[in-house]
Amino acid sequence: xxxxRLGPVPLLYPVSIVLVGATVDGRANFATIGDCAIMGIRPAxxxxxxxxxxxxxxxxxxxREFSINLPTTAQLALVDHFGxxxxxxxxxxxxxxxxxxDVLPVPLIDDCPANLECRVLQDGTVQHRHFxxxxxxxxxxxxxxxxxxxxxxxxxxxxxxxxxxxxDLRALDPILYSLDERYYSVGRPIETACxxxxxxxxxxxxxxx
Amino acid sequence: xxxxRLGPVPLLYPVSIVLVGATVDGRANFATIGDCAIMGIRPAxxxxxxxxxxxxxxxxxxxREFSINLPTTAQLALVDHFGxxxxxxxxxxxxxxxxxxDVLPVPLIDDCPANLECRVLQDGTVQHRHFxxxxxxxxxxxxxxxxxxxxxxxxxxxxxxxxxxxxDLRALDPILYSLDERYYSVGRPIETACxxxxxxxxxxxxxxx
Numbered sequence: 001x002x003x004x005r006l007g008p009v010p011l012l013y014p015v016s017i018v019l020v021g022a023t024v025d026g027r028a029n030f031a032t033i034g035d036c037a038i039m040g041i042r043p044a045x046x047x048x049x050x051x052x053x054x055x056x057x058x059x060x061x062x063x064r065e066f067s068i069n070l071p072t073t074a075q076l077a078l079v080d081h082f083g084x085x086x087x088x089x090x091x092x093x094x095x096x097x098x099x100x101x102d103v104l105p106v107p108l109i110d111d112c113p114a115n116l117e118c119r120v121l122q123d124g125t126v127q128h129r130h131f132x133x134x135x136x137x138x139x140x141x142x143x144x145x146x147x148x149x150x151x152x153x154x155x156x157x158x159x160x161x162x163x164x165x166x167x168d169l170r171a172l173d174p175i176l177y178s179l180d181e182r183y184y185s186v187g188r189p190i191e192t193a194c195x196x197x198x199x200x201x202x203x204x205x206x207x208x209x
Numbered sequence: 210x211x212x213x214r215l216g217p218v219p220l221l222y223p224v225s226i227v228l229v230g231a232t233v234d235g236r237a238n239f240a241t242i243g244d245c246a247i248m249g250i251r252p253a254x255x256x257x258x259x260x261x262x263x264x265x266x267x268x269x270x271x272x273r274e275f276s277i278n279l280p281t282t283a284q285l286a287l288v289d290h291f292g293x294x295x296x297x298x299x300x301x302x303x304x305x306x307x308x309x310x311d312v313l314p315v316p317l318i319d320d321c322p323a324n325l326e327c328r329v330l331q332d333g334t335v336q337h338r339h340f341x342x343x344x345x346x347x348x349x350x351x352x353x354x355x356x357x358x359x360x361x362x363x364x365x366x367x368x369x370x371x372x373x374x375x376x377d378l379r380a381l382d383p384i385l386y387s388l389d390e391r392y393y394s395v396g397r398p399i400e401t402a403c404x405x406x407x408x409x410x411x412x413x414x415x416x417x418x
Binding site for chain 2 (some may be wrong): 018080
C-alpha cells in the first residue's frame with residue numbers, strides 16, 4: 001500500500017460528537033466536542049479536551065466538574081449550532097431543556113439519551129488546549145434503551161459495567177464526524193462467530209445480503 | 210424521557226478501535242485499544258490510555274513514543290486476536306507486516322490505511338490506568354484514499370489540516386465497538402444544507418431513500 005506523509009495531523013476517525021456541559025458565571029453552557037474518549041472502565045474514566053476559545057473551559061477549570069451529553073442524530077441541528085456559537089454571545093441554557101445532575105450540579109440535557117456526571121482528577125495544558133481526565137461519578141441512560149436480562153456475552157469489562165443495559169448502537173444513534181467534514185450515522189453490526197478454546201476468539205462471518 | 214442511573218460507567222459510544230504500537234524489550238508489539246481520541250488539531254494532539262495489564266505500556270512509558278494504526282473492518286480477526294493475547298505470550302511482531310516510522314522508530318502496520326507517529330508530551334496515572342497525551346509528529350494515509358483537489362468546505366480546522374485528503378468515512382472503513390460488545394461498521398453520511406449569514410449554519414436534509 002503506497003502512503004503519503006501528511007505531516008502532523010491527528011488522523012483519528014470517526015469522532016463521536018458530544019455536548020460537554022458546565023456552569024460558567026453561574027449559567028449552564030454547552031460545547032460541541034469530538035475530543036472525548038473513555039480512558040478506563042474500572043475506575044470509570046474519561047478524557048476531554050477544550051481550548052481557550054471555548055467559553056465552557058473556564059467553568060470546567062474553576063469547578064473541576066462537567067457533564068457529557070450524548071446526542072442522537074435527531075439533535076444534529078442543535079449540536080451543529082452549539083458548535084458554531086459561543087456562550088459568550090448566546091445563552092445556551094435557554095436553548096435546550098436541562099436539569100442538574102444527581103451527584104454533581106452539572107447540566108444534563110433532557111433529550112440526550114445518555115448523560116455522564118464527571119469530576120476532574122487530573123488536567124494539563126498544551127499551548128491553548130486543556131485536557132481533563134475525569135472520573136465518571138454517575139451515568140444516566142434512557143429507560144427505553146435498556147434491554148433487561150441481556151447479560152454480558154463475553155465478559156468484556158464495559159459490557160459487565162453496563163450491566164443488563166446493552167443497547168444496540170443503532171438505537172443509541174450517535175452522531176459521528178470525520179475528516180471529510182461530514183456527519184455520519186452508525187452502520188450495521190459486524191457479526192462474529194466466537195469459539196472458546198484456551199481463549200475466546202471471534203472472527204467475522206459473512207452476513208446474508 | 211425516563212432515565213436510569215447506572216452508577217460510575219464510562220458511557221461513551223461508539224469507540225473507534227485502533228492498534229497502538231510500541232517497542233517493548235527490543236520487539237514491536239501492538240495493543241488493541243478503544244481508549245483513544247483527538248485532543249487537538251493545531252497542535253496535533255492525541256490521548257490514549259493503557260493499563261498495567263498491557264504489555265505495550267512499559268514500552269510507551271520507557272521510550273515516550275508510540276504508533277497508532279487504524280485498521281479496516283477487513284482486519285477485524287487480527288484486531289480481535291490482538292485484543293485477546295498479550296505480547297508477553299505471543300510475538301505479535303511476527304503476526305503482522307510492519308515497518309518503522311519515518312520520524313520516530315515506532316512500528317507502523319502496512320495494511321492499516323492510516324498510521325500516526327506519536328511522541329508523548331504529558332502522562333498520568335489513575336490506579337492501574339496510564340494515560341498519555343502525545344503530539345502527532347507524522348501521519349501517513351493510503352494514496353488510494355486521497356481525493357486530490359477537494360478543498361475544505363467549511364474551513365473546519367481538521368479538514369484544513371488534512372488538506373486535500375478528505376476521504377469518505379466509508380472508504381476509511383474503521384472498526385467501531387460499542388456497549389453491547391459488538392463491532393460495527395460506519396453508516397451513511399448525514400446530508401446537511403448549510404446557509405451562510407452572519408454565521409455558517411448547517412441543518413440535516415431529508416435524503417431520498
